[in-house]
Amino acid sequence: MTLRPMPAAAPRVGATGIIAALLEQRTGQQLAPNRSWRLDATLKPLLRERGLADFDELVGALLGARDPSLADAVVEALLNQETSFFRDAGVLEQVVEAAAAMPNEGGRLRIWSAGCSTGQEPLSLAMLFAERGGDMPDIQATDVSNGALVRARAGRYSQFEVQRGLPIRRLMQWFDPVGEDWVAKSDLVDRIRYRRLNLASDPVLPGRFDIILCRNVLLYFNAGMRAKVLDALSCALRPGGLLVLGAGETVIGQTDRLEPSRDWRGFYAIAEPARRTA
């Protein structure tokens, strides 16, 4: 493993700084100093599993590159997979409304859930579209975490996970109990195409999308990376398409390629060329 120097803005040094640099180098995601507690919470099990005493030993093993899978495991452990079914349900309902209002030019609508984690967002969308009836859009979902995608493709969730945001009637309609868990019906899971994609370094998905959701992802990037990702997402939107960000996220001050949608409050659209500064 080769570690590039820490970004100048990062104040941390020592083992935690090197681990944070590894995460940023691999995913573009920053581990803010006030979230350093996540290192303890997420890496302790890995230390135990690998027989390492502390972060210094972990960094030693990373730099020694004796086990190439170790860096992957560290990054996987540090990625935040927080999500839930119907998170900000009103936003998802507005996505479905906006999709229904888009002109039908003969093809299926294309929707991209970028940073889909363990799949609750695209599954929630698939449920809403299926319940609305009509043509099911082509829903593609990506995440940087292989572990999250394995879970998303399986569609298998714990009792705690299905009780976060998922109304009981939808649980009964779309999931089957398997042991202690609940598994989304294949009819639902099969409507979603999952793929690994690192927003910080990979090209965007091919083709243009009608709606891109990238919620609660940009907050982990630094300002430069946020602008780069937003510019890339704007290129993946078709004219008239919409970008949906998380509640605390905005394009304002980040890019001039996107602007608030005039028709759909809280969503973003490709900016008119005249408004661009570049």
Place this chain on the structure above:
Amino acid sequence: MKSCLVVDDSKVIRKVARHILEGLSFEVREAADGREALDACLDSPPDVVLLDWNMPVMSGMDFLRALRETAIPDKPKVVFCTTENGIAYIRAAIEAGADEYVMKPFDRETLQSKLQIVGMA
């Protein structure tokens, strides 16, 4: 302030639920079985009932059926909260008029999420 009636024969569960609900700014009352709960609803209907299934005197299901037959004008929302996690139980609860269903064990986020779904949080 919304009000919630916690109906469970377990003092511990009532205490845990009260703690969570008061943290969500609910006014909380308690009942140890369905009969007590029905009396409490007739006296002063809460906004929502958090309801156990298996209880002495009157079960949660018997309470729910009785509540739906009362003349209370603004019937409370009913959220089952039970260890009966099988599909047959859930289906029966929905058919009897339950608005939501919490499978025990539960935590604060689960309860808050279910209360949001029924428009109470």
